[in-house]
Amino acid sequence: MNQKINLEVKKEPITLNVIDDKREKEKAVLASMIEVYCRGNKHIDRSEKELCPSCQSLLDYSSMRVDKCPFMETKTYCANCHVHCYKKDRREEIRQVMKYSGPRMIFKHPLMLLDHGWQSFKDKRRKRIEGRKQKLGEESI
Ligand code: SF4
Numbered sequence: 178m179n180q181k182i183n184l185e186v187k188k189e190p191i192t193l194n195v196i197d198d199k200r201e202k203e204k205a206v207l208a209s210m211i212e213v214y215c216r217g218n219k220h221i222d223r224s225e226k227e228l229c230p231s232c233q234s235l236l237d238y239s240s241m242r243v244d245k246c247p248f249m250e251t252k253t254y255c256a257n258c259h260v261h262c263y264k265k266d267r268r269e270e271i272r273q274v275m276k277y278s279g280p281r282m283i284f285k286h287p288l289m290l291l292d293h294g295w296q297s298f299k300d301k302r303r304k305r306i307e308g309r310k311q312k313l314g315e316e317s318i
């Protein structure tokens with residue numbers, strides 16, 4: 178028996194405020210992850226409140242990318258993006274930060290990590306549904 182699959186992706190209206198909040202939230206996640214990386218790798222002393230120049234520069238760059246991101250309405254996290262607007266060297270730097278800080282966020286910001294997992298799950302699900310839709314569309318031609 179053929180099972181019917183619901184391919185409708187629920188889209189709720191999204192306001193500018195929601196997009197701005199999302200942008201700020203994403204920048205806060207980046208700042209936390211870069212701080213964990215900077216402190217964990219002893220670029221700065223425990224007492225220091227500011228990032229080292231190199232990590233600060235990476236944070237400024239990443240925040241600027243988030244400010245200019247054209248997908249803010251629908252995106253989850255940059256790791257799931259098909260465009261990757263980062264310059265090659267910056268992309269490698271942020272990849273190192275994510276690799277280092279990702280597992281450590283569970284102690285520092287468990288809710289943030291849970292949210293990341295949930296958003297990634299939703300993103301994968303959305304892509305799977307879009308893939309199925311596209312496949313069905315091609316088959317019906
Ligand atoms: S990598 Fe993709 S999702 Fe991330 S800021 Fe660039 S365009 Fe936006």
Ligand SMILES: [Zn+2]
Nearest residue numbers: 215220229232
């Ligand atoms: Zn640093």
